[in-house]
Amino acid sequence: MLTPETERQxxxxxxxxxxxxxxxxxxxxxxxxxxxxxGFTRQRQVAQAQAVNRDAVHSxxxxxxxxxxxxxxxxxxxxxxxxxxxxxxxxLEVAAEQLELARERYTFGAAAFxxxxxxxxxxxxxxxxxxxxxxxxxxxxWALEAAVxxxxxxxxxxxxxxxxxx
Numbered sequence: 001m002l003t004p005e006t007e008r009q010x011x012x013x014x015x016x017x018x019x020x021x022x023x024x025x026x027x028x029x030x031x032x033x034x035x036x037x038x039g040f041t042r043q044r045q046v047a048q049a050q051a052v053n054r055d056a057v058h059s060x061x062x063x064x065x066x067x068x069x070x071x072x073x074x075x076x077x078x079x080x081x082x083x084x085x086x087x088x089x090x091x092l093e094v095a096a097e098q099l100e101l102a103r104e105r106y107t108f109g110a111a112a113f114x115x116x117x118x119x120x121x122x123x124x125x126x127x128x129x130x131x132x133x134x135x136x137x138x139x140x141x142w143a144l145e146a147a148v149x150x151x152x153x154x155x156x157x158x159x160x161x162x163x164x165x166x
Contacts, residue, residue, distance in 0.1 A: 067147070071147045074146075080140075081140040084136065084137075085130075087133075088129050088132075089130060091129065091130070092127065095119075103119075
């Protein structure tokens, strides 16, 4: 039952209703997620992350092996071309000696002109072979420097400073 006293209190509280209406009352919201079952997405994401990690480790190892193989191959080529250059230098010396002997023999009349021409041809061939060996050696040195990523040859006096910085 509604007493007259209670009725007066209710009317007193509502006397300003249309003019004192709060459009946005204070509210508090709390959201809590509990992944009871998420369709195994977390396990799949963890497995994918582990697979990506393993791929990165294997890719790094493959690159290390590729670089190591390139450096080893370039070094072996350099050693081979250096030995070839030494042989060609010796061949050049021998050809020069043979040419000198053929000239002396021809001068004294002990050898025919064809023998002198053969010695000159041998000398020219030895010079071409020597130049090819020098070129191959330098090419192998450049390949090794490219594989290592550093300049391995000393700068020559009066050489290009710009070449050293690049």
